[in-house]
Amino acid sequence: MPNTIWKEYEANPLTHSAAHYLMAIKNLLIERGYARVTDVARELNITRGSCSISLKPLKQRGLVTVDENKFLSLSEEGRRLAxxxxxxxxxxxxxxxxxxxxxxxxxxxxxxxxxxxxxxxxxxxxxxxxxxxxxxxxxxxxxxxxxxxHRPECKEKTENCDLCDTHCLATLEH
Amino acid sequence: MPNTIWKEYEANPLTHSAAHYLMAIKNLLIERGYARVTDVARELNITRGSCSISLKPLKQRGLVTVDENKFLSLSEEGRRLAxxxxxxxxxxxxxxxxxxxxxxxxxxxxxxxxxxxxxxxxxxxxxxxxxxxxxxxxxxxxxxxxxxxHRPECKEKTENCDLCDTHCLATLEH
DNA sequence: ACAATCTGTTTGACGTGCCAAACAAAGTAA
DNA sequence: TTACTTTGTTTGGCACGTCAAACAGATTGT
CATH class of the missing domain: 1.10.60 (Diphtheria Toxin Repressor; domain 2)
Structure with a gap:
């Protein structure tokens, strides 16, 4: 049972934004005890409108839940992914x-x-x-x-090469 | 002069798709000596239409060039980024x-x-x-x-935990 | 020379992810 | 109670990245 989560994750990876929605909700729940659309939006520096829309697919995937008072929460899967x-x-x-x-x-x-x-x-x-x-x-x-x-010096070191201070990639000749 | 490229890269990062267009063109030029829209599309398994459209911003950014016979090439910057x-x-x-x-x-x-x-x-x-x-x-x-x-065993190892064979993440209790 | 094919482009569509603006419902304040 | 504010949603817009379909121009075959 618990490991269906990994299969779900590998099959339906999280987008950059989805991951941040989950983490925002998780941290709001820990820090404040609740998370509403407005709170998530503020946390992520996006508008409430964008937030509302982007949360839909996460609810449909069963990662985010909403109660009768519009308070958001994470499912077991959502929490683990966060x-x-x-x-x-x-x-x-x-x-x-x-x-x-x-x-x-x-x-x-x-x-x-x-x-x-x-x-x-x-x-x-x-x-x-x-x-x-x-x-x-x-x-x-x-x-x-x-x-x-181990700081290999670049053989072709020139004055205007910032990279040479640390390392010179073979493919990036000056 | 050469290192304006890195500043350009940090300021305007490549998207996943942009990076693949550049690499496809580079490799086609090496392997076949030429690269047309059709070749790039075949290489990337996308349609010619998509390819044509996606190449536009890369031309505008000066990473990809086209000659009078529609043969694609990379600018110095494009080549380095690829x-x-x-x-x-x-x-x-x-x-x-x-x-x-x-x-x-x-x-x-x-x-x-x-x-x-x-x-x-x-x-x-x-x-x-x-x-x-x-x-x-x-x-x-x-x-x-x-x-x-170094193969730390999981203390709470259970039969249905695939992860335990290698490692048990602290945050991922069963 | 004419038909068939190949090539590049455009169009309209869909999904993601964001915005601003408008809106309705609920809560708050006077 | 009436007015203001907060909250969540919807709408229309833009950018990305893809598709299928239609199209025009060039090349090739016969």
């Missing part, structure tokens, strides 16, 4: 900042673009990877240290 | 298969969804990371070995 996407966002941000050394703000932007696109397999393996990195065993510490010292 | 996306695809697939141990087919699917979304910073740092992994130094070999042996 949690999956949020977890992906955390995992991706950790990977980007801690492993790749990417600027925090940029990591946030990139993670947000990707968080809803990962397959279940990739979500699980990424989470596993980051968990391993964060276990702080000697082997991970050595690895990260060596990685962060 | 190469960036292709390189991201390779890097992501390598990461997913070699590091995360994801199934090759699934890695291809996921990489394709992400390849055009990475910022330049993330593209460069991911490429750097994969290059380091592929350098096959003792430190990377030890790391990968330990990572692939």
């Amino acid at each position: 949690e999956l996407v949020e977890r992906n966002d955390e995992v991706l941000q950790s990977f980007m900042t801690d492993v790749l050394g990417i600027d925090k703000d940029q990591a946030e932007i990139d993670a947000c673009k990707i968080e809803h696109l990962l397959s279940i397999e990739t979500s699980v393996k990424m989470a596993n990877f980051v968990k391993f990195i964060e276990s702080n065993q000697p082997v991970t510490k050595n690895f990260l240290k060596a990685l962060h010292e | 190469e960036l996306v292709e390189r991201n695809d390779e890097v992501l697939q390598s990461f997913m298969t070699d590091v995360l141990g994801i199934d090759k087919d699934q890695a291809e699917i996921d990489a394709c969804k992400i390849e055009h979304l990475l910022s330049i910073e993330t593209s460069v740092k991911m490429a750097n990371f994969v290059k380091f992994i592929e350098s096959n130094q003792p430190v990377t070999k030890n790391f990968l070995k330990a990572l692939h042996e």
